[in-house]
Structures are given as C-alpha cells and as structure tokens.
Amino acid sequence: MALLIETGLSDWMSDGDIVREIKRLRPGMDVRTPDTIGDPSDITMIAVVGLNDTHPTQLPNLKLVQKLGAGVETIISNPNLPDHVRVARLKPDAPAQGIAEWFVTYILHRQRNVSFYEAAQRKAEWLPKAPGYTPEKTVGVLGLGHIGARSALMLRAIGFNVMGWSRSPKQLDGVTCVHGDTALPDLLGQCDHVCAILPSTPQTIGLFDAEMLAAMKPGSQLLNAGRGDLIDETALISALDKGALGHAVLDVTSTEPLPPQSPLWAHPNVMITPHVSGWHLGEALGDVAENYQRLTDGQPLLHEVDRARGY
Structure with missing residues (x-):
C-alpha cells in the first residue's frame, strides 16, 4: 500500500x-509522487487537488x-471513478480562518471606501466620505x-448583524439562522453583504440566476468563495x-x-481574486496521513464524502 x-x-x-x-x-510511510511512483498497482490512496480522467484507470x-481541500464535485463526477473508491475531503482550521479573513477584508474594503480613497489619492484630492456603520449593516452567510x-x-x-442560511436547520450563537429554499430570497433582500461558501451540488449550480440576483438588496455586495458554478x-x-x-x-469563477x-475582468463593479481565499492547509496534512493509516487499518475515515449527496 502506498500514498x-x-x-x-x-x-x-x-x-x-x-x-x-x-x-x-508519519515517519516510515510509503509516500510517492509521479516522479517516484514505481509500480502503479502499489497505490491505494491518492491525494489531489483535482482528479484527472486517467488516475482511476492507471x-x-x-x-x-x-x-x-474541501470541494469534491469534480472528483465524484469523474466518470472513470469506480463506485467502490471512497472520497474524503479536508476540514482544517487554517483555510477556514483564511476564507473568513477574505470575507472580512473585502467587506471592510467596501465599507471603509478604500477604492474611493485610492482614486482620490491618485488625483491628490482630500475628499472625506462617511464609511458604513457596522452595527447598522447586515451580512448574510x-x-x-x-x-x-x-x-x-x-x-x-x-459587530455586524449576521444572518445565516443553510439547507437544513442550524444554530449559531448571535447569528439569525434560516433554512430552506423559500427563506433565501427574503434573506438576500435584507443583507448589505452576502458571503457565499456553498458546495457545488445539483441544488446549488446556477442558484444565483437573474431571479435570485434581483432579490438582493439594491447596492449590496455579493462575495463568493465557494464554487464558481453557483453564479x-x-x-x-x-x-x-x-x-x-x-x-x-x-x-471562484465558472x-x-x-x-x-x-x-x-473589466467590469467596474467586479473584483477578482484567483482562488486564493483558503490558501494554507495548516495542520490538514496530518489528516491526510491519518486517513492513510485508517484506510490501512480498516477504520472509519476522517471527513468521508457521501458520493450520492456530493459532500
């Protein structure tokens, strides 16, 4: 067995x-790369960012x-992946912290008029402009x-007023949580900023279509760090x-x-970052090593994916 x-x-x-x-x-683990793969039949586990079509056949x-990482939609939809092959994802703290920081960064960037002042500085103009007042702003997650x-x-x-939306009921201290399809348009209409961190599933692909975007509060900001096919x-x-x-x-983009x-790229009201919000893995490689050991020992895996549900 090798990884x-x-x-x-x-x-x-x-x-x-x-x-x-x-x-x-984990000293002593048999861990290989494409350059040191040796006999492909030795490989029982592969750790990837994306699974290509040849991996299952080779x-x-x-x-x-x-x-x-977290998103597994391209792995479970791979037509060459046999049904018996299991799939696991990572749920480490480091990228969760990074993505949360990404949301905060670009919410405050807009709320504190950063682009406005950058433009004013280029023209040597002293132009005070009132920032948004955090307790009066609602963010939807x-x-x-x-x-x-x-x-x-x-x-x-x-200090933001925070609302959360999910498919099934959830509870978070200090957060107004709603769930289900019918609750989403109402939430969008109340939020000054909407942070999307949804997986790619048949229910979420294209969820933000013209009708859903029209339900958003005029002038609000949409931030997507989940999957590009949401929008x-x-x-x-x-x-x-x-x-x-x-x-x-x-x-993320489609x-x-x-x-x-x-x-x-050129739209004046769009900012693009190149899929960098959750950059660091932190302690997560320990979970990769742990899953290798659990697979070897026949034990339950960490963060195994239900391939039928997609997450």
Missing part, C-alpha cells in the same frame, strides 16, 4: 513539499481519493458548515449593470483560470 501525492499545480505547494511534511508527521488498486460558521462568527465578533455570470453582469446589486467579489476575454 501518491499529485497536486498538478505549479503555483502552490509542490508535491515534494507535501511528501516531506507527511513523512515528518491505478488499479485505488481505494481512496483524498481531496487536498450562505452555507453554515465548518467554513461558513467560522466566517459568520468572525463577522459577528466585529450565472451573464446574469450577474446584467444585474450589476441594472443596479440590482452594487458590487461583486469573486474568488471557468478557472478565468479566461482573459471574460467581461468580468
């Missing part, structure tokens, strides 16, 4: 960095796909799992042009990297 690390990325942690950290945590004894709950509580601690981007541009909402900050010809 294969293959991120497929050149602008993040290298495969070798991850291998060294896992071996530091690894005949694969038993577990470990996502080096869509998705109250590990990351969403962390974000909601951080925003509440700053109909053509409808978003139209809604921004009509003033149905005032601004959007997108860390196609990544975002193509240069996308009108989102």
Whole structure:
C-alpha cells in the first residue's frame, strides 16, 4: 500500500513539499509522487487537488481519493471513478480562518471606501466620505458548515448583524439562522453583504440566476468563495449593470483560470481574486496521513464524502 501525492499545480505547494511534511508527521510511510511512483498497482490512496480522467484507470488498486481541500464535485463526477473508491475531503482550521479573513477584508474594503480613497489619492484630492456603520449593516452567510460558521462568527465578533442560511436547520450563537429554499430570497433582500461558501451540488449550480440576483438588496455586495458554478455570470453582469446589486467579489469563477476575454475582468463593479481565499492547509496534512493509516487499518475515515449527496 502506498500514498501518491499529485497536486498538478505549479503555483502552490509542490508535491515534494507535501511528501516531506507527511513523512515528518508519519515517519516510515510509503509516500510517492509521479516522479517516484514505481509500480502503479502499489497505490491505494491518492491525494489531489483535482482528479484527472486517467488516475482511476492507471491505478488499479485505488481505494481512496483524498481531496487536498474541501470541494469534491469534480472528483465524484469523474466518470472513470469506480463506485467502490471512497472520497474524503479536508476540514482544517487554517483555510477556514483564511476564507473568513477574505470575507472580512473585502467587506471592510467596501465599507471603509478604500477604492474611493485610492482614486482620490491618485488625483491628490482630500475628499472625506462617511464609511458604513457596522452595527447598522447586515451580512448574510450562505452555507453554515465548518467554513461558513467560522466566517459568520468572525463577522459577528466585529459587530455586524449576521444572518445565516443553510439547507437544513442550524444554530449559531448571535447569528439569525434560516433554512430552506423559500427563506433565501427574503434573506438576500435584507443583507448589505452576502458571503457565499456553498458546495457545488445539483441544488446549488446556477442558484444565483437573474431571479435570485434581483432579490438582493439594491447596492449590496455579493462575495463568493465557494464554487464558481453557483453564479450565472451573464446574469450577474446584467444585474450589476441594472443596479440590482452594487458590487461583486469573486474568488471562484465558472471557468478557472478565468479566461482573459471574460467581461468580468473589466467590469467596474467586479473584483477578482484567483482562488486564493483558503490558501494554507495548516495542520490538514496530518489528516491526510491519518486517513492513510485508517484506510490501512480498516477504520472509519476522517471527513468521508457521501458520493450520492456530493459532500
């Protein structure tokens, strides 16, 4: 049995960095990279950012796909992945903290008129402008799992009025929680900022269409750090042009990297960040090593995904 690390990325942690950290945590583990894979039949677990179509066919004894992150929609939808192969995701603290900070950063960026003052400074203009008053602002958090709950509580601690939405009932101290499809448009109409951290499921793909965007409070800001397929981007541009909402900050888009010809790049009321909100894994590689050991020992896995439900 061996663990294969293959991120497929050149602008993040290298495969070798991850291998060294896992071996530091669990000396003696058989951890390989594509350069040191040896016999592919030895591989029983692979840790990836994204699973390509060839992985399942090239690894005949694969038993577990470990996502080096949270979203698993592209893994479970891979047509070549046999039904018996299990899937697990990570739920570490570090990216949850990072994504919560990302939401706070861009909410305060707008509330404190940062772009306005940057423009004024370029023109050497002294132009005071009243910032938003935090106790009078409502932030909605869509998705109250590990990351969403962390974000909601951080925003509440700053002093915002926070509402949370989820598919099923949830409770968070100091947060007004609602649930179900019928509750979402009403929440959107009350919020000055809407933070989306939803998974990609059949129920969430395209959820923010023209009708849902029209339900948002005029002038409000939509921030998405969940999955890019949540938002109909053509409808978003139209809604921004009509003033149905005032601004959007997108860390995820329907196609990544975002193509240069996308009108989102040049829209004056859109800010793009390149999928960086939850950059650090922190202690999560310990969970990767732990799942390898649990798989070996026949024990329940950490954060195993229900492939039928998608999360």
